[in-house]
Amino acid sequence: MADSTETSESLMKKEPELSAQDPIVSRSTSGIMLLCALLLTASLVWALWDETFGQRPWRNIQQEFVSRYTRYLKSIKPQAGKSEAEVKESAEYQTLDAEAKAALEEVKPESAEIDRKVAQIQKQLDAVTDPFQNQRGRLTVINYNVEISKDSAKEKYRRQAEEKRQEIVEVELPAPDGSDKIITQKMNYEQLERFYNDLREEKARLLGRKAELLKSPTELATTRDDYLRHNLIGLGPGQIDGLIRKMDSFDYSILGHQISASESDIVDRCEVCHVGIREPLNIRPADLAPDGPGKKPDSLARAFVSHPNRELLQIHNPDRFGCSGCHWGNGRATTSDVKGHGRHKYWLWPLFERENIEAGCQQCHAKDRVTQGAETLNLGRDLFYERGCVGCHRYEGFDRETDTLSGTRQNTTQLEDQVIGNDRQIRQDTEAANQAGDDAEAQRLLAHAESLRVSNSLLAARIDQLNLQAKYLMQDQKKIGPNLKDIRLKLRKEWVPVWLKDPQGFRPGTKMPTFWRFGVDRDGDDQIKAISAYLWQESFSSKVPDQARGDAAHGKELFETRGCLGCHGIGDGDSQIGGSFAANLQRVGEKSNFEYIVRWIHNPRERWAPYCPKEKRDLTPEDYSKNNKPYVFDTELNSRCPNDGAELQVQNMTVMPNFRLSDRDARDIASYLFSLSSPPAYPDASFMDDPNLKEKGHGLIKQYGCASCHEIKGFEEEQRIGKELTVEGATPIERLDFALLTHDAEKGHDPLKLHGDHSEKPWYNHKGFFEHKLAEPAIYDQGKEKDPKDRLRMPKPYLTPEWRNALTTFLLGSVGTEGSNVPPSLFYNPQDQRRQDVQNGWWVIKKYNCMGCHEIQVGQRSVLMGVPFYQTPEGKDLLPPILTSEGARVDPNWLLRFLNDPSLSDQRRPGIATTTEPRPGNVAAASASQSENTRQNESTTASTTASAGTSGNGRLKPQPGLDQNGVRVYLKARMPTFSFSPNELQTLVRFFMAMSGQQEPYIKEPLQPLTEQEKLVARQMFTSGTPCLKCHITGDPTHDAQAIAPNFLLSGERLKRDWTFRWLLDPAQIDPGTAMPSGLFRKEGDRWVINLPNPPASANEYKSDHADLLVRYMLLLTPEEQRRLLATSPVQPAASTSSQTEGRLRQKSSGNLAKRIHKTKRAPTVARTVGRVSKRAPGM
Incomplete structure (x- = not known):
């Protein structure tokens, strides 16, 4: 059935019919369009501005640099023209x-x-x-x-x-x-x-x-x-x-100033803002001031300066290392200085502060002992070692002898166990062979036993070598503080607790830190009594034999001239003179036993009793007598334990050397030191004999780590109590315990006011933690309720603000590979032997403070240079020699012998002083020394071996060498005997060779013998106007009393030919300020000729090189030839160089100055000629 159309339509609800409205026609949208257009335009403008300026803030900075730098260049251009014109005129x-x-x-x-x-x-x-x-x-x-x-x-x-x-x-x-x-x-x-x-x-x-x-x-x-x-x-x-044209075409892009090192993954843009860093001119802040050169600089002017050390830039090319690799910071950030400098809590490598800038050197040069150009860092390393930090805190590289000795003993033990195991296996194989069922099996077992016997012989040889190495390492091993086993022998009983309570009160500036804070540590006095009791009761109870008082006035002269002041200070406050490497001795008489100090001054290495590391105790005379051996111990022939054959510690573990003083001189110096003060009345200290306190003291010594710096009975093998600091700078900030001061540190509230009362700068960082810990180690215990034994144990060291900053710099740079912001491939790890020899040598140089007497680095002043005596005209001539070119100057074989025995007492050459014939030089002193030594030898029958011990009676024993210098006998300062081990001797020789760029091994160049004619020419040059014999020792007592240069007879075995040749041509180039005259020779064609107005006729006829002839003559000089030379022309008193000769040399050489400057590199600078005779001894 078909649906009805009407029914369908009736069921549908119709929409009301409305007239359709077009939004464009019905109403205006111009306002919206205008608004959108304006927003889009604004966005475009903002995007363009942000792209051009917002994301590129450096453009304005660069434009400002171009403007200021161009202005500065134009301002100095006229002066540059004048400078060029002056040179051209x-x-x-x-x-x-x-x-x-x-x-x-x-x-x-x-x-x-x-x-x-x-x-x-x-x-x-x-x-x-x-x-x-x-x-x-x-x-x-x-x-x-x-x-x-x-x-x-x-x-x-x-x-x-x-x-x-x-x-x-x-x-x-x-x-x-x-x-x-x-x-x-x-x-x-x-x-x-x-x-x-x-x-x-x-x-x-x-x-x-x-x-x-x-x-x-x-x-x-x-x-x-x-x-x-x-x-x-x-x-x-x-x-x-050219620079102005460069500014006209300046590249404002970031890529034009970006450093990109792909092989090390470094991208660095620091030079985008710091544009002037690599400019050829030395730009100072005032040069680029906003108001013009010479005005007050602003922050930009300070950012535009050139790098302060161009030599560092040549070594550390920024194109390879970048900038942030050394200085830290975020080298890639460019949008703000805060980000670029790494001032962000999540950035691990913030820019170092100006005073700590050398911390960046440590991250790559951690294996160095001395880093050239990093004076603050080097000071921090020195302090870490000298002030005792290394006693409690391990730091890789600072325990060279201890670590090596530990490894040597461990290897020895392992090999000995292997020998024992082999012996056991040999017995088993032998027994099994006797019971074997057939001959083949028996032969196999016996062959195996035989091979083990051979192996044991080889192991025994290795053990012998390890024992020898252990002997040398124990000889090298030193303690920071004195040996406290001698406390009864050395100190006044009542003084010990006074010293422990306040070391700075007795000796301001001492290395000994302060352990107790008596406002907090209520039991501090009881602890001091307990520690004092243990030390006193566990020290040697013998008595040092009496010593007569000496001449204090003579002792004062010796103390001020022998070299003691190179390490020790004397005087209080501003009147103090001398060094700070060792203790100030102003008040030594208030605490010490006179007899012990005499013994110590005579030979500080002489030990009261040897220590056996295997038995872990000090040996007694009974240990020797029961083995039918004399109670003699030394570093040469008597260094083994009489009980078990182990190598002994036979020396005091001190760096103080032996000055080879006579008994009388030692008493005189001790008398002078004791005359400086008188012992005050100290409180009673009878409690130090209480055995109950001793047991408590044992625990406290262990708690405070006293044995880290001192040798104490019962604590010889004690380990450190502090944490390792090798990579302390890389510790995450969250693991640094600021305790209750965390919020104060973040807000900048400083309870110690380290940087002034007005400084409210946050210090919640590594720098702040280290500085406050060093300034007040107990600061992070403030406000905490702790048991006394749980409190922070670090004592308070004496540190000046400069020292504290140096140690902070050292610790900030101690980051290792895991904390570094550069790859390990950029670390300084020299593969060539020369650089390794230099650094190995610095450890020994610093260890014994050689720089207290000698100039090792060019421009470095020794401590003795600041002593009043050596600032006088006569004192300047008597300073110890400069060693900047020692490796190029002397034969390394001779240097090895000299360092082993600076008195050269084993010399047996005619014309050179020996043990039986005083050296020409200071004859009176030599005679006195000889007679004193004779009296000394007559008064004792002890072994003459160096550092030999006798029955423990403390008698002064014969010295290991002569009471004089071996080369420069005229110097009052004495080169002492350091008792270097063969390890240290080789290290020092290689150090001096490497510092002078010499090759190892050294092969001495043979010298062509002199003909009689050449001897005549050389002899006449020596005596016809050249002042050689006026300063050098000749063997004539009258002349040599005032000599200021060594005897030529030592030259042949001591000096190198090439160095001597350069020295004759221009000594002032090698040793600025030397009395050795320059201009003695002038260039004539391809040879050097004597520079005299009227040279000898024989010299005019000699057609070869005059300087080379004189070198050969000196190096081949014999005592007979020297006597003939002196007979030819008797010498005048030393150091009285004729002004007439001086003037002739100047006048003759000045006319050829320009030619010699430009025709040869070896030409002397005649402006520095004989007129320097009064400045310093020739020192050849």
Whole structure:
């Protein structure tokens, strides 16, 4: 059934009919459109601004740099022109310029003629080149066809090639006379080729001739220009113009200043803002001040400065290391200085503060003992060792002897166990062989037993070597503090608790830290009593024999001149003089036993009793007597334990050397020290004899780690109590316990006011933690309720603000590989032996404070240089020698012997002083020393071996050497005997060799013997105007009493030939300020001749090198020749160089100054001539 249409429609509800409205027609949308357009436009403007400036804030900074730097360059350009003009007006430049111009004028006509001929030839070449090359090209094509064709075709192309060779070509050539006339010539290929090659050959010949002509003028012009460049201070006008042009085309893109080192994954953009870092000018903040050069600088001016140390940039090329590798910070961030400097709590490597900038050196140079140019870091390393930090805290590299000794003993134990095991196996194999069922099995077992016996012999050899190494390592091992086993022998009983309570109160600046805070540690007095009791009761109870008082006035002279002040200080407060490496001795008389101090001064290495590390105790005379051995122990023949054969500790573990003083001198110095103060009345200390306190003291000594710095009975093998600090700088900040001061540190509230009252800078970082820990170690216990034994144990050291900053710098840089922000491949790990020898040597140099007396580095001042005596005119001549070129100066074999025995007491050469004949030098002193030694030898029958011990009675034993210097006997300062082990001797020799760039092994160059004629010439040069004999020791007692230079007889075995040659030419270049005169020789052709107005006739006739002859004469000098030399010309009193000779040398050499400067690199600077005689001893 069909649906009804009407019904469907009735069921549907119709919508009301409305008129359709178009939104565009019905109402206006212009407001919305305008708003949208404005928003889009604003967004576009913002996007463009953000793209150009918002994301590139450095553009404004760079524009400011370009503006200021250009202004600065323009301001200094006139002055640069004046500087260049001044150099060009100098006599030397005028001479060089005149020579260059004269040489050029001399060859100018011939050179011009060559230029004319070359120009004409070139015109002909230009005309003939195209025709020749066209014909040659066509022939090449035909010849190719000949090569690839066959049979008749090949003959066809050969005919074509011949026809092409005979083809006539017309060439239009310029006339040979140089006129504009054109000549047409007809030539076949052969003629064309010959003509072309002839022209080229002629051109080459002419140009070669021109180069030969211009060689001399060019060299002179180069010398002139080099003189200008070397003497021009700063940049010249042309160079400044180049920098201005560079600013005009400055690259403002980030890529133009980005450093990208792909091999080490370093991307660094620091130079985007620090634009002036690598500029050739030395830019200071005031130079780029906003108001003009010389005005007050702003923060941008400080950011635009050049790098303060260009030498470091040459070594650490930023293109390889970047900037943040050394300075830390976020080198990739450029949107703000806060981000770029890494001042974000989640960034691990924030920029180092200015005062700690050298911490970056430590992360790569962690294996160095001395890093050149990092003075703050080097000071931090020194303090870490010298102030006792290394006693409680292990730091990799600072325990070289201890770690090596521990490894040696461990290896020895393992090998001994292996020997025991082999012996047991040998017995088992032998027994099994006796019971074997057949001969083959028995032979196998016996063969195995035999092989084990051989193995044991080899193991025994290795054990012997390890024992020897252990002996040397124990000789090298030193303690920071004194040996407290001698406390009864050395100290006043009542003084000990006073010292423990407040070390700084008795001796301000001492290394001994303060352990007790009596406002907090209520039991501090009881602990001090207990520790004092243990130390007193566990020390040697013998008595040092009495010593008579000596001459305090003479002792004062010895103390101030022998070298004691190189390490020790004397005086209080501002009146203190001397060094700080060792204790100030102003109040030593208030605490010490006079007899013990005499013994100590006489030989500080002399030990009261030897210590056996195997038995872990000090040996007694009974240990020796029961083994039928004398109670003698030393470092040479008597270093083994009489009970078990183990190597003994036979020396006091102190770095103080033996000055080889006589008994009388030791008593005089001790008397002087005791005259400086008188013992006060100390409180009663009878409690130190209480045995109950002793047991408590044992636990406290263990708790506080006293044995880390001191040798204490019962604690010889005690381990450190502090944490290892090798990578302390890499410790996460969350693991540094700021305790209750965390919020104060974050807000910048500093309870110690380390940086002033107005400094409210947050210190919740590694720097803040280290600084506060060093300044007040107990600060992180503030407000905590702790049991006394749980409190922080670190004592309070004496540290100046400079020292605290140096130690902080050292710790900040101690990050290891895991905390470094550069890959390990960039760490300084030298593979060449020379650099390793230098660093190994620095450990020994620093250990014994060699720099207290000697200048080791160029420009480094020794402590003795600041002592009043050595600042007087006579004292300056008596300073110890400079060692900056020691490795180049002396034979390493001789140096090894000298370091082992500085008195050279084993010398047996005629003319050189020995143990039976006083050295020429200070004869009176030598005689006194000899007679004193004679009395000493008569008064004792003890072993003469160095450091030998007797029955423990403390008698003064014979010294290991002579009571004088071995080379410079005229010096009052004494080179002491350090008792170096063979390890340290080799290390020092290799150090000096490496510092001077010398090769190992050293092979001594043979010297050509002197003829009689050469001896005559050299002898006359010695005595005809040169002042050699006026300063050097000669053997004449009257003269040598005032001598200030060594005896020439030592030169042959001591000095190197090449160094001696350079020394004669220009000693001031090697040792600035030396009394050795310069200008003794002048350059004449390819040889050096004596620089005298009237040289000896024999010298004029001698056609070889005069300087080399004098070197050979000195190195081959014999006592007989020296006596003949002195007989030829009796010498005048030493150090009285004639002003007439001095003037002659100056006048003779000054006229040749410019020539010698530019013709040779070895020429002496005559401005530093004989006039320096009064400044310092020659020191050859």
